[in-house]
Amino acid sequence: xxxxxxxMQQYVLLQGVGDTTQLSEDLQVLREQLSIVYEYVIxxxxxxHVAVESAFGESFEEKKERxxxxxxxxxxxQSTDWDCVALIVKSNDDxxxxxxxxxxxxxLQDIFHSADLPLRLLPYEIIATSASTGMIEYxxxxxxxxxxxxxxxxxxxxxxxxxxxxxxxxxxxxxxMTNFVRSMAAYSLxxxxxxxxxxxxxxxxxxxxxxxxxxxxxxxxxxxxxxxxSLETAPFKLTGEMVDAMGGTQSDYFKAxxxxxIQGFLALQQHADTILMMIAIMAQQSSCPCFLSQNPRDVxxxxxxxxxxxxxxxxxxxxxxxxxxxxxxxxxxxxYDVFQxxxxxxxx
Numbered sequence: 142x143x144x145x146x147x148x149m150q151q152y153v154l155l156q157g158v159g160d161t162t163q164l165s166e167d168l169q170v171l172r173e174q175l176s177i178v179y180e181y182v183i184x185x186x187x188x189x190h191v192a193v194e195s196a197f198g199e200s201f202e203e204k205k206e207r208x209x210x211x212x213x214x215x216x217x218x219q220s221t222d223w224d225c226v227a228l229i230v231k232s233n234d235d236x237x238x239x240x241x242x243x244x245x246x247x248x249l250q251d252i253f254h255s256a257d258l259p260l261r262l263l264p265y266e267i268i269a270t271s272a273s274t275g276m277i278e279y280x281x282x283x284x285x286x287x288x289x290x291x292x293x294x295x296x297x298x299x300x301x302x303x304x305x306x307x308x309x310x311x312x313x314x315x316x317x318m319t320n321f322v323r324s325m326a327a328y329s330l331x332x333x334x335x336x337x338x339x340x341x342x343x344x345x346x347x348x349x350x351x352x353x354x355x356x357x358x359x360x361x362x363x364x365x366x367x368x369x370x371s372l373e374t375a376p377f378k379l380t381g382e383m384v385d386a387m388g389g390t391q392s393d394y395f396k397a398x399x400x401x402x403i404q405g406f407l408a409l410q411q412h413a414d415t416i417l418m419m420i421a422i423m424a425q426q427s428s429c430p431c432f433l434s435q436n437p438r439d440v441x442x443x444x445x446x447x448x449x450x451x452x453x454x455x456x457x458x459x460x461x462x463x464x465x466x467x468x469x470x471x472x473x474x475x476x477y478d479v480f481q482x483x484x485x486x487x488x489x
Contacts, residue, residue, distance in 0.1 A: 317351030
């Protein structure tokens with residue numbers, strides 16, 4: 142605000158000629174108009190902040206400042222590199238398979254980045270301190286879809302974006318929906334290639350910027366709740382509510398989602414050897430459930446088949462479209478969500 146006013150004043154001084162009284166009056170009018178615009182922008186930002194806070198609660202940065210203000214560690218408060226890190230400490234839980242999955246997810250993200258694709262995965266840190274203990278990095282500014290659905294004012298995912306970010310033509314909405322689409326495409330591919338299962342709404346999160354984030358990778362690479370009788374047979378989770386949030390199957394956002402899937406599939410196909418090698422190395426004398434209950438060679442063979450290395454670009458496009466059709470509003474995905482609601486109270 143101040144810098145803009147200074148620029149205006151400099152402009153007036155540079156005129157050097159003319160009616161200075163008129164220039165001063167014009168400057169005052171511009172200042173008043175600028176003040177109105179500035180107040181409008183600030184008020185709009187505050188409304189957006191309130192809406193986001195209503196959906197996601199206190200941001201992690203705000204939480205850090207609050208904890209710092211109330212901390213009794215004076216030396217830490219005076220330090221310029223003070224920080225606060227949130228962790229989930231686990232016991233009676235083997236996190237080594239989680240570590241494996243996160244390493245591959247990080248590799249997938251690197252491949253997307255090297256291919257200049259805006260697809261977004263969020264690999265988070267996991268440290269397995271023993272066979273039954275470990276620590277997991279807290280996913281900041283995010284809630285599970287289950288927790289979001291249990292909010293009193295929740296109706297649909299599409300309505301959540303409208304209530305939180307404003308109308309569809311607002312900059313905040315467009316940014317959040319773009320983040321949603323790009324992260325949905327990235328995790329759809331991750332779930333397909335790594336065969337990530339147990340995808341109920343307690344294991345899928347959404348952050349305050351609109352990104353989707355998957356957590357809990359206890360069932361990957363061919364193992365699933367229910368074993369051979371698993372309900373999760375769709376390539377990835379793509380509910381009708383998720384598609385409706387994008388605006389339906391004819392919307393530009395959904396079309397962008399499918400295009401990102403195709404581009405991401407082709408990029409990962411080119412690096413299939415790297416991904417398969419990572420899995421092969423990790424399978425050596427591994428205690429991970431995905432390798433203990435299956436022959437590692439069978440796991441590698443099944444995973445390799447998913448890349449469709451014998452397909453050309455045209456065939457890949459048709460294949461990806463078929464994956465979307467099989468996943469969209471899958472009956473068995475809906476049945477698994479119903480099962481989770483009945484047994485664990487997790488909303489579909």
